[in-house]
Amino acid sequence: MSNINYTSRTEGQTKINTIIWTVPHFVNLLENKTTREFRTEKAKETCLDPICTRFHLKMQFLGRDNDIIEIYYLSPDPVFLKSILTICLKRFEERSIVIKEYHTVQANKWQYLATLFKRDITGYDGRDIFLLNDGSLRLKFQFIVSNDIKVEHSNVPEAQLSNDFENLLNNGLFSDVIMKSVEGNEYKVHKAVLASRSLVLKAHFEHNTTECQTNIVESPLEAEVLNEVLIFIYTDKAPSVDDVPEKLLAAADYYQLSRLKSLCEEALHKKLTVENAIETLQLAELHSAKILKQLTLEFIKDGQAKLITKTEGWAKVKSVDLIKAIYEYIMNDDIEADIK
Structure with a gap:
């Protein structure tokens, strides 16, 4: 029972x-x-x-x-x-x-x-x-x-806002700015939508910037990643987050899209293995993904440390700070256990 x-x-x-x-x-x-x-x-x-x-x-x-x-x-x-x-x-x-x-x-x-x-x-x-x-x-x-958005009837139609905005992105209707990928792919987008979702993109249009004058935003992202970022900006969905979480994490960090960043951290956590733990920890450190870093350190601590030291990722580690962070996390847990 x-x-x-x-x-x-x-x-x-x-x-x-x-x-x-x-x-x-x-x-x-x-x-x-x-x-x-x-x-x-x-x-x-x-x-x-x-x-x-x-x-x-x-x-x-x-x-x-x-x-x-x-x-x-x-x-x-x-x-x-x-x-x-x-x-x-x-x-x-x-x-x-x-x-x-x-x-x-x-x-x-x-x-x-x-x-x-x-x-x-x-x-x-x-x-x-x-x-x-x-x-x-x-x-x-x-x-x-x-309490304020509680659904009273189960037959209420599903919200269409996300789909409507995705259509707006796809057909480019009333677009007022062009966003380019690093390869030169062009996407017809809308200043108001970009600015409302990303502080980084908002800064492009607030002052007398090149983007504000030309209505063209040059992105450092590849077309595959930029397309997924725009889908998220318009719909709040990330349909390919499980396919390219590493690239999307970097993009989310770059454009300060906190929810997309969290979705990427969750996807990377689900893919965590002994073989990729060090690479995942380095990625989390690089993009200030605190939750992913914590979860990866917990994974290493939970009896995986000896196995991880035998991986190719560990052999390539050059950061003393990274090794120190892993060591301190494991040792701190052991000290607390001895005290208790």
Whole structure:
């Protein structure tokens, strides 16, 4: 039987609902091949706020040996929310697994949130990576509900603003500036849209600059990357972020597109391996991607350091500061563990 703890608080126009789901003896649950689904029970709440019992959770076990665990949640009401899943580790540490930005959630329909892997829960050498000292798995869910944009009817048509702006980019209607890639590819765009989305692009049109006089912006980006950046600027979407996250991270940093930068960090985190950990850490350092840097250092710390020192990326490291940062991060964790 699992343990559920619900709390909620209000901040301005949003309500933050936190659910901590603790599943004891989780490895035993994984080893039970007949278990294909595990849900939270209906909570016996004393909380007078009905939001406390709004969300329900479940796990689905996939694969012959329950190698894949998919996490879902359900809301009885249609809402507009942001969801965050964090895993609670030993020594009071936490690790963010997934962050999904605000989107509409239908009522009484299970929503996919994240995937966990059995190999991450029980490491290759038998270490429990994601488990607490007593063998339990503890997940923290945060559902941030926007009260002022709450959806009252599930049949409301989907918002068309993103599609309309994408059409505006594609057909170039009423464009007043040309943006060129490094190869010379031209894109008909709009000053107002560019300036509203990027402080760097805004600066091109605020003063007596060459761009302001010629209405031509020369970009240092390749056409493939510039096209994706413009799609993001116009639609707030990044359809190819998983294909070229390294290049898009550099572009997002250059044009100060913070949300695109976060999407790139998430994509690079998902692709993190022993072989590319050093390159990813160098990339994060180069573009001030603090979240990616932190997640990569945690990856190295979690029993991967010895393997990483045998990779080609490690052999090519020339930065003493980078090696020092890795060493200090690992040693600091060990010192804290000895103190506790």
